[in-house]
Amino acid sequence: MKITNGTIWRDTDGNVLHAHGGYIIKHGGVYYWYGENRLENFYVDCYCSEDLVNWTFRNHVLTADSRTENSRVRADLRLRNEEGGKVNIERPKVLYDRKAGRFVMWMHYENGKDYHCAAAAVATCDTPDGDFVYHGSFNPYGEMSRDCTLFEDGNRAYFLSASRDNADMHMYLLQEDLMNVERLAASFWQGEYREAPALVKKDDFYYIFSSFCTGWAPNQGKYARTDCLEKGFGLQKEIGDETTYRSQPAFILKVEGSETTSYIYVGDRWDGKDYHNSRYVWFPLEFGEDGQVRLIECGELEIDAQTGKIGY
Numbered sequence: 001m002k003i004t005n006g007t008i009w010r011d012t013d014g015n016v017l018h019a020h021g022g023y024i025i026k027h028g029g030v031y032y033w034y035g036e037n038r039l040e041n042f043y044v045d046c047y048c049s050e051d052l053v054n055w056t057f058r059n060h061v062l063t064a065d066s067r068t069e070n071s072r073v074r075a076d077l078r079l080r081n082e083e084g085g086k087v088n089i090e091r092p093k094v095l096y097d098r099k100a101g102r103f104v105m106w107m108h109y110e111n112g113k114d115y116h117c118a119a120a121a122v123a124t125c126d127t128p129d130g131d132f133v134y135h136g137s138f139n140p141y142g143e144m145s146r147d148c149t150l151f152e153d154g155n156r157a158y159f160l161s162a163s164r165d166n167a168d169m170h171m172y173l174l175q176e177d178l179m180n181v182e183r184l185a186a187s188f189w190q191g192e193y194r195e196a197p198a199l200v201k202k203d204d205f206y207y208i209f210s211s212f213c214t215g216w217a218p219n220q221g222k223y224a225r226t227d228c229l230e231k232g233f234g235l236q237k238e239i240g241d242e243t244t245y246r247s248q249p250a251f252i253l254k255v256e257g258s259e260t261t262s263y264i265y266v267g268d269r270w271d272g273k274d275y276h277n278s279r280y281v282w283f284p285l286e287f288g289e290d291g292q293v294r295l296i297e298c299g300e301l302e303i304d305a306q307t308g309k310i311g312y
């Protein structure tokens with residue numbers, strides 16, 4: 001089964017698939033894709049699939065009218081701004097807390113008018129695709145927090161976000177219940193202005209991919225690797241071309257099949273003039289023995305979720 005990069009994708013009902021700046025998790029043998037939908041009162045949509053090609057719409061899991069509930073973290077619970085307009089919820093990522101049996105979403109929050117809040121926000125749900133309850137936005141340890149991602153490493157998880165007006169990357173260890181940051185575990189790329197972080201672990205190394213800061217316009221992607229997350233990531237190397245093949249990282253999808261494990265770079269091809277016309281690209285990542293990583297631009301990507309094999 002194939003996907004065609006850069007075209008309008010539709011769900012199994014024939015509707016345009018809106019899951020921008022998103023994330024995919026696998027739960028109970030099913031893949032769940034979360035991402036931004038900025039139409040109507042929606043913030044985050046969820047789709048499910050067993051083959052990674054056909055996606056069924058499940059729910060508008062977070063909207064401007066979602067239920068809100070305080071957690072122990074003092075936070076701003078507003079899902080609309082003072083004018084009643086929508087706020088911005090960007091780059092939603094979800095992990096499963098096995099102990100509590102609950103799904104925890106982290107995202108980037110802004111007031112819908114400018115980018116000065118630079119806050120992180122959290123929501124939870126007992127099922128992957130139910131109505132998430134919103135627990136508000138806050139600045140972790142008072143820091144700015146914009147483009148973000150989550151990364152699970154064994155039984156702990158990290159939240160990464162661009163801080164200090166995007167100048168530096170912060171990586172926070174999350175508390176065990178995923179509901180708060182525990183401590184700043186690393187900060188790296190001081191003054192390098194990297195956005196859209198996306199991580200994956202392969203063999204003994206952690207790889208991180210990111211973009212530079214140019215708003216909706218694509219730019220040169222870079223990657224770096226480390227053998228210990230809390231050491232942070234050092235020197236970056238370029239990946240793809242000067243526009244990362246007209247994309248910005250959303251996340252890295254690891255497809256673990258019966259025969260092999262494949263790595264797919266999922267990128268957003270934003271339409272800066274018409275956000276809703278933004279597209280997705282799924283490109284294979286090839287890892288060399290020497291630590292080099294290659295991003296392969298392709299028009300079509302064949303995926304066999306059973307075996308884990310991909311082709312282009």
Ligand code: GAL
Pocket residue numbers: 021090091147195196213214215216248
């Ligand atoms: C990008 C960022 C997106 C969105 C956009 C707004 O740099 O990665 O998530 O915030 O800017 O201009």
